[in-house]
Amino acid sequence: MALKGKTAVVTGAALGIGKAITEILLQNGAKVTLLDINETAGKTLKEALNKQYGEERSLFFECNVESEEQIKAAFQSTVDTFRGIDIVCNNAGILNEKQWEKTVSVNVMGLIRVSYVALEYMNKLNGGKGGTVINVASVAGLTPVPACPVYTATKHAVVGFTRAMAAASSASGYGLRFNAVCPSLVKTDLIASLMDNLGQFSHLAYATQCSSVQRAMKCYVDDDPSSTSIRLAHVLQPQVSPPNNTRLQHKLYIWRKSFNCL
Ligand SMILES: NC(=O)c1ccc[n+]([C@@H]2O[C@H](COP(=O)([O-])OP(=O)(O)OC[C@H]3O[C@@H](n4cnc5c(N)ncnc54)[C@H](O)[C@@H]3O)[C@@H](O)[C@H]2O)c1
Numbered sequence: 303m304a305l306k307g308k309t310a311v312v313t314g315a316a317l318g319i320g321k322a323i324t325e326i327l328l329q330n331g332a333k334v335t336l337l338d339i340n341e342t343a344g345k346t347l348k349e350a351l352n353k354q355y356g357e358e359r360s361l362f363f364e365c366n367v368e369s370e371e372q373i374k375a376a377f378q379s380t381v382d383t384f385r386g387i388d389i390v391c392n393n394a395g396i397l398n399e400k401q402w403e404k405t406v407s408v409n410v411m412g413l414i415r416v417s418y419v420a421l422e423y424m425n426k427l428n429g430g431k432g433g434t435v436i437n438v439a440s441v442a443g444l445t446p447v448p449a450c451p452v453y454t455a456t457k458h459a460v461v462g463f464t465r466a467m468a469a470a471s472s473a474s475g476y477g478l479r480f481n482a483v484c485p486s487l488v489k490t491d492l493i494a495s496l497m498d499n500l501g502q503f504s505h506l507a508y509a510t511q512c513s514s515v516q517r518a519m520k521c522y523v524d525d526d527p528s529s530t531s532i533r534l535a536h537v538l539q540p541q542v543s544p545p546n547n548t549r550l551q552h553k554l555y556i557w558r559k560s561f562n563c564l
Contacts, residue, residue, distance in 0.1 A: 304331075305327060305330040305331045305332040306330070306331030306332070307331065307332075308331075308332045308333070308388040308389060309332065309333045309334075309335070309380065309384040309385075309386055309387050309388050309389070310327050310332050310333070310334045310335070310387075310388065310389035310390070310391060311334075311335045311337065311376070311377065311380055311387055311389070311390045311391070311420075312324050312327070312334060312335070312336055312337065312390075312391040312393055313337045313338070313365070313367050313391065313392055313393050313394035313412075313416055314337070314338055314367075314393045314394030314395065315334070315336035315337060315338050315344070315347070315362075315393065316336065316338035316340045316343035316344040316346075316347050316362075317338075317340065317343050317347075317490065317491055318488070318490030318491055318492060319393055319438060319485065319488055319490060320336075320338070320391075320393040320394065321347060323391055323393060324336055324347075324351075324360075325351075327389070328351060328354075328355050328359060328360065332388075332389070333358075333359050333360065333384050334359070334360045334361075335360070335361045335362075335363065335376060335379075335380040335384075336348065336360060336361065336362045336363070337362075337363055337365035337367070337373075337376050337394070338362075338364065338365065338394070339364065339365070339366045339394075341364040344362045344363075344364060345362060347362070348360060348361075348362040361379065361380060361383060361384075363375070363376040363379065366412075367392075367394045367408060367412030367413070367415060367416055368407055368408060368411070368412050368415075370415055370419070373415060373416055373419050374419055377419055377420075377422075377423050381423060386430075386431050387420070387423050387424055387430075387431075387433065388424075388431060388433040388434070389433055389434050389435075389436070390416065390417070390420040390424070390433070390434075390435045390436070391435075391436045391437075391438070392412075392413045392416050392417060392435065392436070392437045392438060392460075393438040394408060394412060394413075394416075395408060395409045395413075395438060395456075395492075396408050396409065396492070397450060397453045397492055397496065397499055398499040399449075399450050399451070399452050399453065399499060399500050399501030399502075399503070399504075400499060400500075400501045402452040402501065405452050405453060405456055406452065406455075406456055409453070409456035409457070409459075409460065410456050410459045410460070410463075413437060413460055413463070414463060417435055417437075417463070417467065417480075420435055420478075421476065421478065424476075424477075424478055425476045425477070425478065426475065426476055426477035426478075427474070427475065427476060430477070431477070432476070432477025432478055433477070433478060433479075434478065434479045434480075434481065435467070435478060435479070435480045435481070436481050436482070436483065437460050437463070437464045437480070437481070437482045437483075438460075438482075438483055438485070439457045439460040439461050439464070439482040439483065439484045440453075440457040440460075440484055440485060441484050441485070441486050442454045442457040442458075443457030443458050443460055443461040443482065443484050444461065444484055448503060448506040449500055449503050449504060449505075449506040449507040450500060450503070451503060452501075457484075460482060461482050461484070464480050464481065464482040465480075465482075467480040468480040468481070
């Protein structure tokens with residue numbers, strides 16, 4: 303999809319990955335509505351974007367993905383201003399194993415809530431233009447992270463929801479594509495506060511990586527060298543050289559490349 307003239311809505315847009323997504327969309331000609339609960343960071347970013355791209359290219363709304371009312375108001379204002387929505391990026395997410403219900407609420411329920419509102423506005427059968435919904439999952443959506451079981455569960459849910467919605471939209475003729483991206487570690491506030499937000503399994507944060515390497519090393523010296531290099535590559539770069547290369551994992555590769563992580 304060429305981005306010039308398109309309109310995107312990005313959740314959790316004020317900081318981190320959401321901010322990076324917003325910037326790449328604007329750089330490529332799209333108009334962007336930024337949604338975030340952090341009003342200060344959102345307004346600061348909006349002012350910077352006004353200077354760089356012009357005031358008319360973006361909107362900011364203080365919006366919590368846990369509130370259907372706030373989401374609907376933001377979508378309606380976007381349509382009123384930009385005359386339609388082509389892209390929705392469900393990026394807002396948290397990692398907090400101590401407040402695990404909140405993590406489920408934001409990462410799963412919030413993402414589903416925004417997706418269903420997107421469907422109302424974009425579904426071709428409702429008079430919408432169709433378009434694309436991109437959900438920010440994580441490598442934790444593809445493989446377990448023992449130190450954060452709830453975050454892992456939420457991101458597996460995002461991957462499952464995305465797959466089911468893609469199939470449902472295709473079968474029903476909604477004209478909407480659903481895709482998930484699964485980033486590995488990206489240097490943001492979420493990672494900076496990681497150790498404070500891990501719960502009862504925080505002791506596994508480092509142990510897991512070491513045991514994975516031990517297992518891979520053992521494979522390296524075993525009798526069957528044919529499987530060894532694949533397994534070792536999987537440990538070192540699980541998202542780049544997985545044993546079973548699926549389309550989703552390929553998208554992850556593209557995502558990492560776009561963030562210069564390779
Ligand atoms: N940083 C990583 O290593 C990494 C890796 C894989 C996936 N992710 C995912 O990427 C997404 C963005 O993460 P990040 O690292 O940029 O985090 P971040 O904490 O730097 O930024 C998250 C943004 O979302 C906003 N937000 C939080 N809760 C919200 C809510 N209820 N409603 C609206 N906005 C809300 C925050 O205010 C913040 O601006 C998340 O879904 C995260 O799970 C991050």
